[in-house]
Amino acid sequence: MSYLEDDLKMALRRTEPPEDFAKRVLTRANAPAPPEPAWWGRLAVLLRPPRVQWVALSIVASIIIPVAGVQYRKERQLRAEGEKAREQLVFAVRVAGSKLHHVQQKVLEMGRMDTRL
Amino acid sequence: MVFSLAYHFLRDRGLAEELAQEVFLELYRCLDTIESRAHLVFWLRKVASRRCIDQTRRRAFWPKLRLDDVPEPAAKIREADPMLSRALARLVASLPEKPRLVVILRYQEDLEPAEIAQLLDMPVATVKSHLHRSLDMLRDKLARTVGEIAI
Amino acid sequence: MKIIWSLTICLLVGAAGYAQALDLKNLDRLSAKASDTTDVTLDGSLLKLAAKFLSANDPDQAKIKKLVAELKGIYVKTFEFENEGAYSESDVTAIRSQLKSPGWSRIVTVHSSKDGDNAEVYLNTGGSDGGLAIICANPKQLTVVNIVGKIDLDELSELGGNLGVPKIDIEKEKPKPPKKEDD
Numbered sequence: 001m002s003y004l005e006d007d008l009k010m011a012l013r014r015t016e017p018p019e020d021f022a023k024r025v026l027t028r029a030n031a032p033a034p035p036e037p038a039w040w041g042r043l044a045v046l047l048r049p050p051r052v053q054w055v056a057l058s059i060v061a062s063i064i065i066p067v068a069g070v071q072y073r074k075e076r077q078l079r080a081e082g083e084k085a086r087e088q089l090v091f092a093v094r095v096a097g098s099k100l101h102h103v104q105q106k107v108l109e110m111g112r113m114d115t116r117l
Numbered sequence: 118m119v120f121s122l123a124y125h126f127l128r129d130r131g132l133a134e135e136l137a138q139e140v141f142l143e144l145y146r147c148l149d150t151i152e153s154r155a156h157l158v159f160w161l162r163k164v165a166s167r168r169c170i171d172q173t174r175r176r177a178f179w180p181k182l183r184l185d186d187v188p189e190p191a192a193k194i195r196e197a198d199p200m201l202s203r204a205l206a207r208l209v210a211s212l213p214e215k216p217r218l219v220v221i222l223r224y225q226e227d228l229e230p231a232e233i234a235q236l237l238d239m240p241v242a243t244v245k246s247h248l249h250r251s252l253d254m255l256r257d258k259l260a261r262t263v264g265e266i267a268i
Numbered sequence: 269m270k271i272i273w274s275l276t277i278c279l280l281v282g283a284a285g286y287a288q289a290l291d292l293k294n295l296d297r298l299s300a301k302a303s304d305t306t307d308v309t310l311d312g313s314l315l316k317l318a319a320k321f322l323s324a325n326d327p328d329q330a331k332i333k334k335l336v337a338e339l340k341g342i343y344v345k346t347f348e349f350e351n352e353g354a355y356s357e358s359d360v361t362a363i364r365s366q367l368k369s370p371g372w373s374r375i376v377t378v379h380s381s382k383d384g385d386n387a388e389v390y391l392n393t394g395g396s397d398g399g400l401a402i403i404c405a406n407p408k409q410l411t412v413v414n415i416v417g418k419i420d421l422d423e424l425s426e427l428g429g430n431l432g433v434p435k436i437d438i439e440k441e442k443p444k445p446p447k448k449e450d451d
Contacts, residue, residue, distance in 0.1 A: 004256050008224040011205035016326050017120035017137060025138050029145045083130055085310060085318035086329075092308040092344040093332050094199035096413045097428020099402045103387050104425055106378045199428075200346060204304065 018083060118158075118226070119165045125221045126169040128210040136172060140165050162226065163236050166218055173214050208255055215239075216247040223248060289341050290401060290414045294362045298410070301354045302347040311341030311416070331427060339417035340397050345410075352407035360405055363412055367401055370394050400424075 119140050123133035143164060144151075151157050209220055215237070222233045230248065234241040289311065299305045310318055315336070322333040336342070347355065367374070371394020378387045385406045392399035400421070402413040 004252060004259065005224065007201060007205055008209070008220070008255070009227075011202040012125050012209065012221055012225040014118060014121040014225060015124050016323055016329075017134060018321075019323055019325075021120065021134065021137070025141045025145075028138065029142055080131065082317050082321040085314050086321035087130075088308045089310055089315070089318035089322070089336065089342065090329065090332060091199055091203070091306070092310065092342045092413075093335065093424070093427060095306075095344050095346065095411065095428075096342070096400075096402060096415060097424045097426070098198055099387070099404050099411060099413060099428065100389065100421065100425045101428040103376055103378055103389055103402075106387070107376060110378075200306070200348075 018079065119161050121225060122162070122165050122221060123169055125206065125209065125225060126217060127172060128206070132172065136165070136168050140168060159236065162222070162228075166222070166237060169218060170214055205255070205259075208258055209251075212251055212254070216251045219244055219247040220251050289343055289416050290363060290366050290412075292343060292345050292363065292412055292414065295345050295347070295359060295410075295412065298347045298355050298359065301349060303350045304346075304348040306344060306346040308342065308344040310343070315339060315341060328427070331423065335419065335423050335427070336417075339415060339419060341414075341416040343412075343414040343416075345412045347410045349408050349410075354408075355410055360403060360410070363401075363403060364388075372399075372401070 120133055120137040123136040123140075124130060127133050127136070140161065144157075144161065151160060209217060212220060218237065219233055222228045222236065223230075228236070230241050230244045233239070234244045237244070296307075299307075319333055319336055322329040324330050324333070349355070366372075367390045371392045372390050373393065374388055374390050376387070376389040379385070385404075387402070387404045390401040390403075392401075397416055398418050400413070400415040400419055402411070404411040
């Protein structure tokens with residue numbers, strides 16, 4: 001029973017979030033609200049021919065949004081790959097270390113048995 | 118703590134990070150209601166736990182892994198064994214939602230059953246029952262292995 | 269054996285020449301029979317990327333970062349089987365034969381006829397990179413580890429040692445800390 005609990009504590013020990021996690025939370029939390037347009041700005045928008053406005057907006061959006069989106073996706077993908085690679089590295093090192101450690105313990109045990117004989 | 122709780126519950130780093138961010142953003146919005154450090158820790162655990170349960174309910178299409186489907190670790194070992202840890206973490210992730218959360222709060226956060234009961238608004242007897250049954254299930258799965266792990 | 273072991277754990281591997289990774293592809297077919305498989309291949313830019321994401325704030329990760337600083341590659345394959353006899357001696361022989369090439373020397377062999385546990389540790393001192401290989405085989409599990417590059421065996425072994433997690437009991441009541449408010 002106690003062994004299982006020990007193993008559970010080991011398996012469920014705290015995992016750290018990515019290093020820039022706090023920064024991302026603060027960025028989201030501190031993201032400013034979009035500024036209120038001045039009264040004359042709002043009036044100009046209302047008076048502008050809707051069709052021209054939408055065409056202009058859609059052209060700008062079709063350029064900026066994909067570029068920004070691609071950049072964001074690339075960064076997110078790189079971060080995901082890096083974190084996955086890190087997990088694999090930590091796991092691989094632990095496996096190698098645990099095997100080596102176990103061999104070492106076995107050799108030391110045999111050494112103790114030899115000296116007792 | 119929050120990220121780790123979400124990660125052990127969801128077994129998905131991306132989802133865990135999203136969930137943890139949401140928890141901290143919620144905290145940011147109601148920071149003035151937090152009265153002490155202890156209250157903060159309690160609040161974080163409670164909200165994180167609630168969001169974990171909500172997340173699994175929202176993702177009902179997520180294929181639920183039954184305990185029987187998770188392969189048994191091939192051997193038992195007393196030294197730190199990363200493969201056993203990984204297998205155990207998967208077994209825990211295959212438990213039903215409430216017992217899973219109880220096990221994680223017990224063994225990651227080292228909370229007593231009474232503290233878990235308060236956090237999850239659950240009777241203490243139910244918490245203990247979840248713990249006992251989960252440990253029995255996990256022990257049963259592990260006990261079916263034979264021999265010592267390869268050195 | 270104790271003397272050989274103490275000499276080798278003090279050894280920092282590295283000498284003139286080039287060490288290549290072992291070819292472990294013959295083991296891939298064991299995945300079909302295994303109940304659980306792990307396959308880690310980290311070299312070149314992927315290894316550098318992984319090391320970059322190691323956190324300096326986490327003591328274990330900081331140790332790993334230092335340990336892998338001069339590695340060229342790390343490869344781990346583990347297979348766990350439901351039943352004995354799922355893999356054959358020839359699967360392991362194919363790996364061992366590569367470890368007979370110049371530069372590699374077997375430094376430890378441990379064998380238990382009681383439970384069929386076998387372990388071999390090899391060091392490559394014939395290349396400028398150096399290397400380590402570990403083969404662990406028991407009737408229901410096979411693990412092969414190959415590390416290319418300079419590595420400190422003492423530090424590696426320490427990372428794999430028992431972390432001394434204390435026992436806890438479901439029924440045990442800890443002394444309650446002061447306060448605790450509801451939200």
